[in-house]
Amino acid sequence: MVLGAPSESLLSDDHDDFEAADVGGDDYDEEEEMNSSYKKPNFTSMAQHFRVRMGDNVRLPCEVDELGPGYTLLWKREEGDILTAGSVLIVKDTRISHEGNSLIIRNISLVDQGSYICQISTQDQRELRHVIDILVPPSVKPVPSTGLAVVKKGEPVTLSCEVAGNPLPVVTWTREGAKKFPDGQKTMLGHMITFVKTDRHHSGVYTCTAENSEGSPAKGVINLEVTYEPEIEVELNLVTIAEGYNTELTCTVHGEPKPNVFWSKNGERLDSATGPNTPHHRYVQTSTGSRHVLSIDNVQSHDFANYTCHGENRFGRDHKTIEMTGVASTATLKRNKPLTNGVELEWVTVSHTPLMEYRLRYRRPSASHWEELLLKANEQDSEQGGMLFNHVHQLHGLASATEHELTIESKNKFGWSRPLHVEFTTLPEEAAVHEAGRVTGSAAHQTSWSAVSATIVLTLAAILC
Structure with missing residues (x-):
């Protein structure tokens, strides 16, 4: 059988549908009758998935048990481009050759990725399919490409990175200087991140890092600027x-x-x-x-x-x-001890000049009128070189088991300080009996302990003498 006619058919525009029947005419019946006396060829190679790196070489096997007369083996791309037909190399690419029935591709590049089909020209067009997967290190392009995103405070913004690579890279976002994201996270995953409502805390430099098993990680950097009116803190x-x-x-x-x-x-x-x-x-x-x-x-x-x-x-x-x-600082409360008919208070005030007096104002929360009490500052109130003033006062004459509010102000030669606000609830009457019993017992215990302590001291003194 002459292969010239099938070769011409393979080179025609209709080469995707190549079959032995393409020879045409009465010759087909005669050839088909001849082929029927031979065993139909079967593939002995198995379909494979090749994962190769850029620049590598790959051999695609296509072994058959018996390729009898009248059968032709060809290689083609899944897209339909025929590479070889029998012993004839169709494609004009010096990187591609064949050894026996195997297809050889050297110096692999991205254009070589895809499926390769080894086909036997039988009526059922038996095929063996190999897949070439090109392993590619990660690459990143920030969006926007300028690396600068500007958004007005309160508006949403999306930062993204166009990522390529095989296997598909995992993308991790971080902030410059190990700064946390506004929600407290240290990292975020995905090729894009969205902030629904921005404020000044979103401003900063964001880095997306793409990683896979091939090569070094790739990074993209985006500087996010949130524009907003001044915000002042003191x-x-x-x-x-x-x-x-x-x-x-x-x-x-x-x-x-x-x-x-x-x-x-x-x-x-x-x-x-x-x-x-x-x-x-x-x-x-x-x-x-x-x-x-x-x-x-x-x-x-x-x-x-x-x-x-x-x-x-x-x-x-x-x-x-x-x-x-130059007025005194607002007082700091040290003690707020409710009594049955009042409250015991202790407070500390910082003043750079001597204090002259204190002013207490108090009332029930429902009352509109404030009661006022002026207290003279004592010299013994002064501590730490005259800048710290400590004062204790018991306020009486209040109803028991009642809520009260109170303010404390301190006065020096420059005027009154800002008020300290205090809230307290006086004790009920029955608490007074219990409190008196507890105090009496405590006093008795203290007297007893004092007598024992005195005895111990006298005994030690006698021994030392």
């Missing part, structure tokens, strides 16, 4: 200080774009100039990152005022006020 909203001392007023200002920051005193803007001839030469304004400081040297009484930190950008403005004063 460390203290009340600063108490004595004349002659130095102090610092501090505010932290966030905003994107970076806000313009300035200070004012009682509503009057302070000039940033700090020379000796300026009106506020003792005032110095400095900043480090988002932290802004107003330093005041050698504080004088006329420096006591309200100082406001202002921040503004094209999205808005914000401000926070710090009161600097």
Whole structure:
């Protein structure tokens, strides 16, 4: 049998449907009758899945038990491109050759990935299918490609990375400097992450890392900028200080774009100039990152005022006020012990100048009128060089088993401090009997223990003598 005719048929536009019948005419009946006297060939090779790296060589086997006269073996791609027909190499690719019935592909590249079919030209077109899978190291392209995403505060944003590689890489997101995500997670998985509602805490640098079994991990970096109006925080909203001392007023200002920051005193803007001839030469304004400081040297009484930190950008403005004063600090409560007809209180106040008196105001929560009590500050209240003042007072004459609210203020030469708010409930009458019994028993026990202690001391003294 002559193979020329089938070869011409294989090279035609209709080569996907190649069969022995393509020779055509009366010759087919004669050839079919001849072929029927031979055993139909069967594949002895098994279908395989080849996983190869770029640049490798691969051999695709296609062994048959008996390829008798009238049968032709060809190789083709799943897409239909015929590579070989019998001993004839059809494809014009120097990397492809055949050895016997096997197909050889050298220097594998991505275009070689896919299915390869070895076909015998029988009526049923018997096929053996091999798959070539190209192993590819991961690669990453950030979206947006500029690596910069800008979103307005409150709006949603999605950060994503286009990832390629085989096997399909696993993608992990992290933040620069090991910073946690706003929800507290250290990492997030997936080729994209979405923040439904953004705020300034979402701003920062995000890195997507793609990893598979091939090659080194690939990274993509996206800088997320959340634009928003200034947000100001102050460390203290009340600063108490004595004349002659130095102090610092501090505010932290966030905003994107970076806000313009300035200070004012009682509503009057302070000039940033700090020379000796300026009106506020003792005032110095400095900043480090988002932290802004107003330093005041050698504080004088006329420096006591309200100082406001202002921040503004094209999205808005914000401000926070710090009161600097010579009055005492708000008292700190040390003891709040309810009694049947009152309460026992102990509090501590910090003041740079001596305290003159205390003011207690108290009432039931439902009452509109406050009762007021003025207490003279005692010299013995002073501790730690005269800056710390401790005071104890029992307030009587209140109804038992009743809720009360109370405020405590301290006064020095600069005026009254801010009030300390206290709540308490007086004890019921029956608690007084129990409390008296407990105190009497405790006193008796203390007297007994004191007598024993005295005896021990006298005995030790006699022994030592």
